[in-house]
Structures are given as structure tokens and as C-alpha cells.
Amino acid sequence: MRWRRVKAILVKESLQIVRDPRSLVIALLIPLLQMFLLGYGISLDVKQIPLCAYDREGSQASQELVQRFAASPYFSLQGQAANYAEVGRNLDNGRCRLAIVIPADFSRTLNDAGQGVVQALLDATDTNTASLAAGYASAVVAGYSSAVQLKSIERHGGSVQTLTPVEVRARVWFNEDLVSRNFIIPGVVALVMAIVGAQLSSLTIAREWERGTMELLISTPVKPMELMLGKLLPYFIVGMIDACICLALAVFWFQVPFRGTLPAMAFTTGLFLTVVLCIGYYVSVSIRSQVGASQVALLLTMLPTTLLSGFSFPIDQMPPAVQTVTYVVSGRYYVTILKGLFLKGAPWTELLLPILCLTLYALVMILLAARAFRKTLD
Amino acid sequence: MLQRIYHLLLKEFLQLRRDKSARLRLLVPPILQMLLFGYAATFEVFNVATVIFDQDQTQESRALVADFVHSSRFKLVAPASDRRAVQDAVESSTAQVGIVVPEGFSELLRKGQTAPLQVLVDGTNSNTALIALGYVGQISGSYGQRYALDLAQRTGRTLGRPMVNVQLRERYWYNPNLNSRWFFIPGLIGTLTLITIVNLTAFAIVREREVGTLEQILVTPIQPIEFIIGKTLPFFLIGLFEVAIVAVFGMLWFEVPFKGNPLVLMLGTSLFLLSTLAIGLLISTVCKTQQQAFSSNFFVLNPMFILSGFSFPISSMPDALQWLTYLDPLRYFLVIIRATYLKGVGLDVLWPQMAALAALSLSLFAVAVLRLHKSLD
Numbered sequence: 001m002r003w004r005r006v007k008a009i010l011v012k013e014s015l016q017i018v019r020d021p022r023s024l025v026i027a028l029l030i031p032l033l034q035m036f037l038l039g040y041g042i043s044l045d046v047k048q049i050p051l052c053a054y055d056r057e058g059s060q061a062s063q064e065l066v067q068r069f070a071a072s073p074y075f076s077l078q079g080q081a082a083n084y085a086e087v088g089r090n091l092d093n094g095r096c097r098l099a100i101v102i103p104a105d106f107s108r109t110l111n112d113a114g115q116g117v118v119q120a121l122l123d124a125t126d127t128n129t130a131s132l133a134a135g136y137a138s139a140v141v142a143g144y145s146s147a148v149q150l151k152s153i154e155r156h157g158g159s160v161q162t163l164t165p166v167e168v169r170a171r172v173w174f175n176e177d178l179v180s181r182n183f184i185i186p187g188v189v190a191l192v193m194a195i196v197g198a199q200l201s202s203l204t205i206a207r208e209w210e211r212g213t214m215e216l217l218i219s220t221p222v223k224p225m226e227l228m229l230g231k232l233l234p235y236f237i238v239g240m241i242d243a244c245i246c247l248a249l250a251v252f253w254f255q256v257p258f259r260g261t262l263p264a265m266a267f268t269t270g271l272f273l274t275v276v277l278c279i280g281y282y283v284s285v286s287i288r289s290q291v292g293a294s295q296v297a298l299l300l301t302m303l304p305t306t307l308l309s310g311f312s313f314p315i316d317q318m319p320p321a322v323q324t325v326t327y328v329v330s331g332r333y334y335v336t337i338l339k340g341l342f343l344k345g346a347p348w349t350e351l352l353l354p355i356l357c358l359t360l361y362a363l364v365m366i367l368l369a370a371r372a373f374r375k376t377l378d
Numbered sequence: 379m380l381q382r383i384y385h386l387l388l389k390e391f392l393q394l395r396r397d398k399s400a401r402l403r404l405l406v407p408p409i410l411q412m413l414l415f416g417y418a419a420t421f422e423v424f425n426v427a428t429v430i431f432d433q434d435q436t437q438e439s440r441a442l443v444a445d446f447v448h449s450s451r452f453k454l455v456a457p458a459s460d461r462r463a464v465q466d467a468v469e470s471s472t473a474q475v476g477i478v479v480p481e482g483f484s485e486l487l488r489k490g491q492t493a494p495l496q497v498l499v500d501g502t503n504s505n506t507a508l509i510a511l512g513y514v515g516q517i518s519g520s521y522g523q524r525y526a527l528d529l530a531q532r533t534g535r536t537l538g539r540p541m542v543n544v545q546l547r548e549r550y551w552y553n554p555n556l557n558s559r560w561f562f563i564p565g566l567i568g569t570l571t572l573i574t575i576v577n578l579t580a581f582a583i584v585r586e587r588e589v590g591t592l593e594q595i596l597v598t599p600i601q602p603i604e605f606i607i608g609k610t611l612p613f614f615l616i617g618l619f620e621v622a623i624v625a626v627f628g629m630l631w632f633e634v635p636f637k638g639n640p641l642v643l644m645l646g647t648s649l650f651l652l653s654t655l656a657i658g659l660l661i662s663t664v665c666k667t668q669q670q671a672f673s674s675n676f677f678v679l680n681p682m683f684i685l686s687g688f689s690f691p692i693s694s695m696p697d698a699l700q701w702l703t704y705l706d707p708l709r710y711f712l713v714i715i716r717a718t719y720l721k722g723v724g725l726d727v728l729w730p731q732m733a734a735l736a737a738l739s740l741s742l743f744a745v746a747v748l749r750l751h752k753s754l755d
Binding site: 022023030041043044091118126132141149167175319339 | 399400403407410411414415417418419420421422423424425427442468469470487490492493494495496497498499500501502503504505506507508509511512514515516518519521522523525526543544545546547548549550551552553554556557558560561577581668669670671672673676677680681684685689690691693694695696699713716717720721723727
């Protein structure tokens with residue numbers, strides 16, 4: 001391998017990047033767009049769930065419960081329904097996501113038998129919001145239940161030591177306030193790197209074919225490995241600039257805690273970028289049209305990084321077969337590392353396994369990509 | 379006129395038939411995405427990796443631990459013999475939840491006082507953590523209630539005053555088992571047609587322009603409006619075909635129910651396809667090369683996807699973004715799809731979405747045709 005030849009390709013490719021400012025601007029705009037859109041657009045924190053109440057009793061006790069729902073920051077009371085059909089309509093047209101139905105004999109059974117049952121009807125078309133809403137609703141009802149119990153005991157002249165026999169004292173580590181942004185943003189960094197890397201490199205070889213400069217390139221003494229290095233190094237630098245933009249936005253704009261070290265971040269980002277650049281390059285060699293190559297490369301990097309990396313959907317909740325598939329997704333290792341670096345401040349030793357896997361992945365991809373290019377015209 | 383449109387139509391289909399890789403790109407991504415979303419995208423929380431350290435070692439504490447172990451929500455992954463082991467397990471991500479039943483737990487319970495249960499949660503995935511914490515609360519809460527009731531009966535303290543308790547019974551409408559697939563698969567109809575049709579339309583025209591065949595077409599007697607119809611009609615048909623594939627695959631493979639009226643969905647789909655065609659045409663008027671078209675598509679489609687509410691609730695977005703979502707045709711279409719699929723409602727409920735989608739589609743299409751008309755003359 002001759003450095004002189006690598007340099008020649010490198011200079012040519014860099015000139016091409018510089019003289020096509022539109023593509024360069026796009027490569028630098030993608031991280032900004034993605035970080036802002038996903039940073040603000042993706043939030044699983046549910047608050048102000050629209051709620052309607054159907055109070056069939058209309059007593060003081062039942063209205064007290066309705067007021068408790070109205071006062072909760074997780075719900076916003078849209079109104080009280082007058083009949084069952086109205087409840088159904090409200091859920092059907094999406095005006096409310098949750099309906100509380102209080103039976104007509106609510107306070108009577110509560111006084112006589114000590115048991116009151118309240119019905120919650122949830123719009124479960126959005127399953128995640130529905131299960132979170134159910135959790136918040138049962139907390140509201142539990143609070144009400146305790147208050148009623150306390151009153152009843154005091155009325156009977158008793159005193160009480162506790163209303164909550166078992167109290168959960170929870171401590172949350174790594175993302176203390178359970179802000180979903182803190183868990184999404186590190187994953188977005190991986191997603192941006194996947195998109196940018198694949199976008200940039202998938203065009204390099206296909207472009208030579210489409211413009212008819214391939215014959216020229218083949219007639220030069222350049223070796224496949226040299227060609228690949230020269231072609232990918234400029235994009236590697238562009239990708240690393242993108243990574244810096246992402247990191248700066250994450251830490252300074254979105255205030256996601258970064259507890260790891262910068263060298264670890266730079267090293268692992270370099271590894272992941274190498275993997276996606278090589279995938280893009282490989283596709284570019286195999287598919288000789290620019291549009292086809294960038295579509296396939298995007299599909300190969302962006303889709304798995306979105307769905308199979310654990311970026312937004314937890315891997316351990318997937319079926320075993322799909323879990324096995326995630327091991328061949330490079331994003332999986334990178335997302336693990338990023339979450340470790342951002343939120344946990346995990347030491348090197350703890351991330352050794354994913355880093356090793358990613359390194360191995362990068363080496364294999366370099367070899368595959370370098371071998372894919374053959375100096376023939378057919 | 380019809381004859382000229384027919385010939386252009388024929389040409390587009392011939393082109394598609396001869397381009398094997400383009401045909402594959404039409405079929406493979408939808409099926410791949412559907413499989414991925416069907417199997418990998420889930421918000422459900424089961425079998426959370428858990429470690430429990432029972433420091434109390436009494437009948438009471440063991441009963442509580444058994445409640446956790448026997449629930450489908452938690453799975454014991456490793457034994458823990460001290461607090462340190464629990465912390466280590468959470469720190470190293472072996473477990474996502476660590477529970478410590480402290481010494482003296484049962485003593486407090488027997489005295490009728492509040493017994494603390496210490497829980498350590500890995501909050502890295504805030505959503506799972508939140509849901510898991512909810513389950514911890516439910517299990518320990520119901521254990522506590524049962525215990526208190528039992529204690530009161532045994533000691534006879536309830537004489538004269540009943541225990542009072544209010545329960546919440548949840549019923550999940552439209553998706554009783556909270557199956558995430560029912561949420562994602564119908565939504566895919568919208569996102570997949572959006573991506574495919576915008577791409578196809580934009581590239582079809584930009585390619586003609588780049589290769590230089592656009593001029594050849596323009597010197598034929600064809601009128602601009604005939605050209606536009608001939609160029610968009612095939613993609614409209616392909617869009618319908620794509621919707622049919624996803625719908626059939628989703629129903630047969632993933633068993634997503636369809637409760638509504640197919641005609642309502644059909645109407646929504648046609649309106650939505652009109653706006654995807656318009657967006658594709660608009661992109662084609664500002665791009666000279668296929669490469670430019672590709673990146674423009676990305677910049678237009680990606681925000682549309684994220685702002686549509688496909689996987690993340692619009693109501694949780696900041697106000698400024700929520701306003702932007704009103705400009706996103708996919709937003710309305712997703713409401714229409716999910717409502718016809720799961721809720722089974724008709725036009726009487728969906729007319730506001732239909733009207734908004736129609737207004738948006740027609741104005742987009744009008745602008746697109748005007749711009750294209752100009753660029754063709």
C-alpha cells in the first residue's frame with residue numbers, strides 16, 4: 001500500500017466534497033435537524049391525559065374522587081358525561097383517552113360493605129399511553145381510598161397507625177428524574193451517525209460508475225484498499241464533525257448529562273462510523289446507481305439502528321429470535337456504549353464487551369468492503 | 379387525450395417491469411419493516427430482570443418475594459445475599475430492578491405500622507422504568523392491603539368498623555390486551571405509502587429531466603396536464619397496491635383486527651395518496667438531479683414521519699411542534715387508519731380528519747400542478 005496513492009484519491013475526493021457545497025451542507029444539517037426533531041418530538045412522558053368522568057351517583061363522595069382526578073397533573077378533566085353513550089362517543093372520537101365511571105351505588109356500597117369499585121375505560125389504541133394512564137389512575141384512586149379509610153376510622157373513634165402497610169421507597173439511578181429525553185438523545189446520536197455515514201459513503205463508487213469515470217479510475221495503479229482509504233477518510237472527518245455537533249447539542253442544548261470521558265466517546269464513535277461508512281461503501285460497490293445505493297444503504301443502517309439497537313424499544317422485551325438478530329446489528333453495541341457513557345459514566349471495564357464487539361465488527365466490515373471492489377469493468 | 383395518457387401510463391409500467399431492482403425496492407422494504415415493527419417494536423413490559431435481597435427472612439417477607447417472583451412482570455435473574463450485590467447487579471445492567479426487603483419488615487407490619495420496601499431502578503430507559511415502578515407499587519400495594527385485612531380480622535380490630543377500600547377496575551377498549559402490534563401495524567400503512575409514493579413520484583420526473591428524456595416527451599403533442607396525470611396515475615395505483623399488501627399481511631400474519639368500514643379507509647387512503655403525489659411532484663420541481671431529490675426527500679419525509687404521531691404521542695410534544703403537526707397529512711391519515719381499524723368508527727366521527735386531509739391534499743396538489751406546469755412550459 002502506498003500512501004502517495006491514498007493521498008491522491010483523498011485529495012480528489014475532498015475536492016469533490018468541497019466543490020459540491022450543497023451535499024456538504026446537507027451532511028452538516030442532518031445532525032441539526034435530527035437532534036432537534038427527535039429531541040423535541042420524541043417524548044414518552046405522558047401528562048395532561050384528557051379525561052372525562054361519568055358520575056352516575058353525583059354524591060359528595062363521588063364528586064370528591066372526580067376532583068382528585070381533575071387536580072392531578074397527569075389528567076385534564078374535559079367534562080362530565082351525562083350518559084353511557086356519551087362516554088362511548090368521547091372515547092370513539094378521541095376527545096378523551098380515559099373515562100372514569102362511578103356506579104350509582106358507589107357511596108352506599110362504600111358505607112355498607114366497605115368496598116367501592118370505580119371503572120376506568122381506557123382508549124388503548126396507543127398502548128403505551130394507555131398503560132401509563134392506568135398506572136396514574138390507580139395511584140389517584142389509591143390516594144382517595146386511603147383518605148376515605150382514614151375518615152371512616154376517625155368517625156368510629158379509632159386511631160390509625162398506618163394506611164399504607166407497605167411503602168415503596170424507590171431510588172432511580174442514572175436517569176434520576178425519569179426524563180425520556182435523557183434516554184432518547186444518546187440513541188439519536190447513533191441514529192444520526194448511521195444516517196450520515198451511509199448517506200455519504202454510499203454514493204462514492206456509484207457516482208464514478210454513473211459519471212463514467214470508472215474506466216479512468218481502474219486504469220490507474222491504485223489498489224482496492226488504497227482506494228477505499230482515500231475515498232472514506234474525508235467522509236470520516238465529516239462524520240466526526242457531525243458527531244461533535246451532536247454531542248454539543250445533546251450536552252449544551254438538551255442538557256443530557258454526560259458522565260463518561262471524551263476519549264472513550266471519540267474512540268467508540270470512530271469505530272461505529274467506520275462500520276457504517278464501510279457498509280455504505282460496500283453497497284456502493286455492489287449497486288452501481290447512486291439512488292439505489294443510497295436507498296439500500298439507508299435501509300441497512302437506519303432501520304436496524306432505529307428498531308433493533310435498543311434505542312427506543314428495549315431489546316429484552318423482544319421475542320428470542322429477534323433478540324438473536326440484534327447481535328448482528330452494530331448499532332446495538334454503539335447504543336449500549338452511548339447510554340453507558342452518557343447516563344452511567346460507566347468505566348472502560350464495564351463497556352469492554354460492547355467495545356470489543358464493535359471493534360471486531362469494524363475490522364470485518366473493513367475487510368469485506370476492501371475486498372468487494374474489483375478492478376474489472378463488468 | 380385519454381389515448382395519450384394511456385400511452386404514458388403504459389410506458390411507466392413497462393419501465394417498472396423491466397427494472398427488477400426497482401420492483402424489489404417496492405416490495406422488500408414494506409415487508410421488512412412490517413416484520414421488524416411487528417416483532418421488535420413493543421412498549422410492553424414483561425419479565426423485567428430483577429434481583430431481590432430478602433434481609434428480613436420471615437414468613438411475611440418471603441410471601442412478598444413470592445408475589446414478585448410469580449408475577450409475569452418480574453423475573454429473578456440472580457441471587458443476592460447482601461445490599462452490595464443488589465447495587466452491583468443494577469450498576470452492571472444485569473438487573474433493571476433491585477428490591478431489598480429490609481430487616482424488621484415483618485415486625486413493622488405486625489405492629490400495623492408502615493414497613494418500607496427499598497427499590498432501586500435503572501432509569502436509563504425511562505419508559506420501562508416508569509412502567510416497572512408502577513408494577514412494583516401494584517404488587518406491594520395489594521400485598522399490604524391483603525396483609526392489613528388479614529391482620530385486622532385475626533386481631534379482631536375490625537369489630538364495629540369495616541375496612542374501607544376503593545378499587546379501580548381498568549378496561550382497555552379497542553385493544554384489550556394492550557398489544558403493541560395493533561398500534562404499529564395499521565400505522566405502517568401510512569408511513570410506508572408516504573415514503574414509497576413520494577420517492578417514486580419525485581424520482582420518476584427528476585430522472586427524465588436528468589437523463590434528458592423529459593424534453594423528448596415535451597416535444598410530443600402531449601399536454602402538460604396529460605403529462606401530470608400520466609405520471610401520477612401509475613403511482614396512485616401502486617400506492618393502493620402497497621396499502622393492500624400491508625393491510626392483508628397485517629391481518630393474516632399479525633392478526634390485527636379490522637373493525638371499520640373498508641370504504642372509509644379507502645376514501646382516506648385516496649385523499650392521502652393525493653397529498654403524497656403532490657409532495658413528490660413539488661420535490662421534483664426544485665431538484666435537478668436524482669441525488670438532490672434523494673436528500674430533499676429525506677429532509678421532507680423525516681419530519682413528516684416524526685411529527686405524525688406514528689410512535690410518539692403528539693400531545694407530549696412542545697406546543698410549537700404540536701402546531702406544526704397540523705400541516706402534516708400523515709397525522710390525519712394515521713388517526714383515520716387507527717380509528718377504522720381498531721375503533722371501527724365511520725365518517726360521522728372521522729369527518730374533521732377527512733375534511734382537513736382533503737383540504738390539505740387538494741391545496742398541495744393545486745400548488746404542485748401549477749409549479750410543474752410552469753417548469754414544463
